[in-house]
Amino acid sequence: MSTDPTPPSLPDASDERAPRDAGPLRRFDVKALGDIVYESQGAGEAEVAVVIPLYNYADTIGEALQSVVDQDLAPLVVVVLDDCSTDDGGQEAIAFLESRAARFATARVVRHRRNQGLSMARNSGIAWSDAPFLFMLDADNRLRPPALSRLLDALHCSGADFAYSQLRMFGDEEGIGLADIWQPQRFAVGNYIDAMALIRREALLAAGGYAVLADDHGWEDYDLWCRFVELGFEGVFLPELLCDYRVHSASMLRSRTNKHLDALMAEMRLRHPSVFSARQAGDQRA
Amino acid sequence: MFNPDWYRTRFSLSSDVPAFLHFLRDGVFEDLSPTPLFDSKFYRTMYPEVETSIRDGVYSCSLEHFIMKGMDRGLSPSADWDSEYYLRQNPDVVEDVKTGRRRSAVSHWIQFGIGENRAPNARFDAKLYLENYPAATEEIRRQGLLGTFEHFAVFGRERRWLVDAPSLEERVRGSGLFDNEVYSALNPDVPSDPADTWRHFWQHGLDEGRPFTSPEVVARMLARLEADLRAERYRFKMMAEAALAGLENRDTAARLCQRGIRVGVFCSSIGNFFMREIADLLAWGLEAEGITAIRRDQTGSSEEPFDLRVFVAPHEFFWLGEGSQWAGVAGAANSIMYNVEQAQTRWFGRAFPLLLKAPLVLDINFQTAEILRRAGCNAVHFMPGHLPGGRCAQPCLDISEVELTRGYRFARQPYDWLERDRLEDRPIDLLFVGTATPRRDMALSRLQDLADAHRFLCVCTRQDAPLLSPDYGTTSTDINCALGQRAKIVLNIHRDWLGYFEWSRMVLQGFWQGGCVVSDPGLPNPVFEPGVHYFEENLRNIGELVRWLLETEEGRDQLDRTRRAGYERARTLGSMRVALAPVLDAFAGLLRL
Numbered sequence: 001m002s003t004d005p006t007p008p009s010l011p012d013a014s015d016e017r018a019p020r021d022a023g024p025l026r027r028f029d030v031k032a033l034g035d036i037v038y039e040s041q042g043a044g045e046a047e048v049a050v051v052i053p054l055y056n057y058a059d060t061i062g063e064a065l066q067s068v069v070d071q072d073l074a075p076l077v078v079v080v081l082d083d084c085s086t087d088d089g090g091q092e093a094i095a096f097l098e099s100r101a102a103r104f105a106t107a108r109v110v111r112h113r114r115n116q117g118l119s120m121a122r123n124s125g126i127a128w129s130d131a132p133f134l135f136m137l138d139a140d141n142r143l144r145p146p147a148l149s150r151l152l153d154a155l156h157c158s159g160a161d162f163a164y165s166q167l168r169m170f171g172d173e174e175g176i177g178l179a180d181i182w183q184p185q186r187f188a189v190g191n192y193i194d195a196m197a198l199i200r201r202e203a204l205l206a207a208g209g210y211a212v213l214a215d216d217h218g219w220e221d222y223d224l225w226c227r228f229v230e231l232g233f234e235g236v237f238l239p240e241l242l243c244d245y246r247v248h249s250a251s252m253l254r255s256r257t258n259k260h261l262d263a264l265m266a267e268m269r270l271r272h273p274s275v276f277s278a279r280q281a282g283d284q285r286a
Numbered sequence: 287m288f289n290p291d292w293y294r295t296r297f298s299l300s301s302d303v304p305a306f307l308h309f310l311r312d313g314v315f316e317d318l319s320p321t322p323l324f325d326s327k328f329y330r331t332m333y334p335e336v337e338t339s340i341r342d343g344v345y346s347c348s349l350e351h352f353i354m355k356g357m358d359r360g361l362s363p364s365a366d367w368d369s370e371y372y373l374r375q376n377p378d379v380v381e382d383v384k385t386g387r388r389r390s391a392v393s394h395w396i397q398f399g400i401g402e403n404r405a406p407n408a409r410f411d412a413k414l415y416l417e418n419y420p421a422a423t424e425e426i427r428r429q430g431l432l433g434t435f436e437h438f439a440v441f442g443r444e445r446r447w448l449v450d451a452p453s454l455e456e457r458v459r460g461s462g463l464f465d466n467e468v469y470s471a472l473n474p475d476v477p478s479d480p481a482d483t484w485r486h487f488w489q490h491g492l493d494e495g496r497p498f499t500s501p502e503v504v505a506r507m508l509a510r511l512e513a514d515l516r517a518e519r520y521r522f523k524m525m526a527e528a529a530l531a532g533l534e535n536r537d538t539a540a541r542l543c544q545r546g547i548r549v550g551v552f553c554s555s556i557g558n559f560f561m562r563e564i565a566d567l568l569a570w571g572l573e574a575e576g577i578t579a580i581r582r583d584q585t586g587s588s589e590e591p592f593d594l595r596v597f598v599a600p601h602e603f604f605w606l607g608e609g610s611q612w613a614g615v616a617g618a619a620n621s622i623m624y625n626v627e628q629a630q631t632r633w634f635g636r637a638f639p640l641l642l643k644a645p646l647v648l649d650i651n652f653q654t655a656e657i658l659r660r661a662g663c664n665a666v667h668f669m670p671g672h673l674p675g676g677r678c679a680q681p682c683l684d685i686s687e688v689e690l691t692r693g694y695r696f697a698r699q700p701y702d703w704l705e706r707d708r709l710e711d712r713p714i715d716l717l718f719v720g721t722a723t724p725r726r727d728m729a730l731s732r733l734q735d736l737a738d739a740h741r742f743l744c745v746c747t748r749q750d751a752p753l754l755s756p757d758y759g760t761t762s763t764d765i766n767c768a769l770g771q772r773a774k775i776v777l778n779i780h781r782d783w784l785g786y787f788e789w790s791r792m793v794l795q796g797f798w799q800g801g802c803v804v805s806d807p808g809l810p811n812p813v814f815e816p817g818v819h820y821f822e823e824n825l826r827n828i829g830e831l832v833r834w835l836l837e838t839e840e841g842r843d844q845l846d847r848t849r850r851a852g853y854e855r856a857r858t859l860g861s862m863r864v865a866l867a868p869v870l871d872a873f874a875g876l877l878r879l
Binding site for chain 2: 176181
């Protein structure tokens with residue numbers, strides 16, 4: 001990642017609406033948002049970097065990190081983005097990674113100087129790694145041991161831009177998630193692919209990373225998938241239970257009124273008009 | 287009076303034991319009756335002197351007492367016998383008894399009355415019986431039965447055929463499926479007073495196709511029918527074995543072919559794809575028997591002539607799109623309904639009024655067929671059978687275009703499972719494909735750990751997923767079959783606790799594709815047995831079973847044996863010809879051939 005931001009060549013193009021082919025994530029240097037507070041180097045060249053945004057999940061970050069350690073894929077990079085947690089999640093992460101330093105090709109904990117929100121934390125994760133594939137893991141979720149190796153294999157053999165699997169829900173509710181095969185037209189109805197996916201770095205950069213949406217409502221992954229549809233990128237689905245999704249009774253996505261939902265869907269529709277129109281669906285299939 | 291076939295079925299004799307010999311050796315001492323016209327238990331209960339005389343060694347069994355003593359004294363051989371009625375109806379018998387030519391009314395009936403089709407009680411109407419069930423005449427002749435009543439005693443009663451013509455209302459009540467509270471709960475706009483609830487259902491709800499039953503109600507019904515179900519399973523299996531040995535059926539199929547019968551097989555084109563596959567299989571099966579079968583959907587013309595029309599999945603056909611315009615055809619004398627909905631589902635409510643009207647009902651579920659017989663339907667259990675050349679029974683060589691398996695290397699290699707048929711060639715360790723229900727969700731998420739060490743494909747489609755055009759579906763029957771062929775274990779989890787035998791998953795996706803079926807316990811099936819053709823284990827322990835099957839040498843050996851046994855069974859007792867045998871008999875009966 002360069003440290004000098006490239007001046008925009010397109011007039012009046014906000015980052016969110018006109019992603020460039022392979023430029024920096026933002027006009028400003030994303031790396032400048034935070035500082036490395038822990039780093040270790042191990043052996044090997046990793047193909048996959050796991051990005052974990054962290055905001056006040058001290059009680060689950062250990063499980064999340066353990067699930068990365070338990071991956072059968074090696075070597076790995078892990079980057080934890082502490083978005084100014086007020087609990088001691090950051091210290092937890094550091095302590096944990098310190099004790100497992102040998103497991104990772106590179107392990108980093110980066111602490112934002114100011115709280116930036118989930119999207120920018122993910123973008124920082126992208127900026128602070130250079131592996132060709134990135135996995136977005138939430139600090140309260142977990143991976144099953146074969147997850148990364150199988151998702152990586154799926155990407156290699158399908159040539160898709162990102163790979164995702166079925167989720168298993170645990171916590172306040174148990175069950176199977178909503179994921180399904182890549183069908184762009186489904187996004188016109190809602191999101192059915194969780195953020196937990198293995199994504200090609202180039203695809204992320206082409207899409208300009210994660211957008212910061214109003215009110216930080218947790219729909220940045222939906223927004224990213226819509227952007228992927230517009231860019232003609234494709235996902236490959238593995239119908240296997242490779243990721244654990246923790247359900248909280250007070251989870252972000254669940255405590256929402258209908259009115260709020262309407263507003264969010266309207267915003268999506270405005271941001272991605274072609275995704276929400278039927279005609280585009282036909283083109284995408286070709 | 288001795289009826290060997292009846293005796294054999296009733297007391298579950300194996301086919302190599304001569305019935306009469308059994309009766310002489312064991313039957314007499316166990317006081318079994320060799321004919322349904324005589325009920326030994328009833329007789330002994332009614333007349334305590336019988337017990338005494340047997341104990342004292344005067345007679346060896348109840349039947350002997352009846353023949354030597356009871357008949358002449360006018361004792362009743364069974365609960366069917368009403369001597370007052372018989373005497374009232376037959377003045378010539380009164381005369382005979384008075385003059386001493388006959389000892390008693392019952393002795394007249396046994397020796398002459400049955401053969402003359404005289405009724406033993408007020409409910410039995412021989413003429414009506416033969417009218418309702420024309421197939422009976424042929425059977426009486428073929429089986430050498432004494433008369434119509436013996437037919438009823440041997441076959442009709444078990445089949446729940448009716449001896450009089452109950453009203454539709456009586457039939458519905460007789461099914462045992464309707465429950466006041468359930469109906470109110472499922473239909474909040476219905477009055478809550480029990481008398482009013484029934485009336486609402488009767489006057490509106492039934493024809494509106496409203497749901498009226500629940501798994502609990504169905505379960506209670508099945509519990510009550512336990513003995514009948516067991517006997518019927520046995521009978522069905524015996525009949526299937528006979529058909530397999532080629533003893534009976536060629537005759538019926540030939541007769542239907544000779545007449546150039548045309549059968550229209552109808553299924554909605556806008557319903558669940560799975561129903562269309564069943565319709566296709568039925569049509570192919572008939573064609574394989576040499577009978578002209580033509581596939582149609584709701585856009586066809588009701589003017590098009592067919593000798594018989596089979597409506598597959600009527601709960602969809604007559605309700606979706608133009609299908610509602612076919613309502614008039616539903617009750618026709620040559621309209622056959624093929625029900626594929628389990629009785630406890632909401633959709634069964636839509637099928638039920640149609641099934642009641644039909645002259646013949648086919649049902650993919652063995653237990654539902656029995657319940658429907660209780661409701662006075664002429665119901666025949668039919669699960670599409672294996673047809674070697676047919677689709678769904680062929681290897682799917684190339685799945686490189688299938689979206690669902692795009693992420694797997696094995697999907698890019700051509701694979702013919704029949705070529706070497708080796709367990710280790712199957713890349714998927716555990717496969718589940720089905721719609722999500724709370725029970726399945728829970729069970730699958732508990733199998734989580736298996737996913738770590740094995741390749742566990744879990745395709746759990748949401749019923750509330752947005753409706754897209756058929757092209758964009760995640761799975762189809764072809765995909766399901768292709769996956770089944772590549773799986774070591776095909777997992778079945780019943781949608782609810784009642785556990786109806788899931789034909790599409792266990793048979794179509796499992797047995798026919800050479801996969802080993804592992805299921806949670808469900809209602810028994812006459813053709814496929816747990817422990818022999820597949821594994822049954824309760825949900826709690828199913829993970830352990832799968833682990834044993836995949837991870838131990840002994841387990842893998844059992845896995846391999848069992849899947850082969852299942853496949854073999856599917857191709858023999860589960861074959862299309864065998865499965866169609868009772869259906870063709872029923873067709874012939876309808877057409878009076």
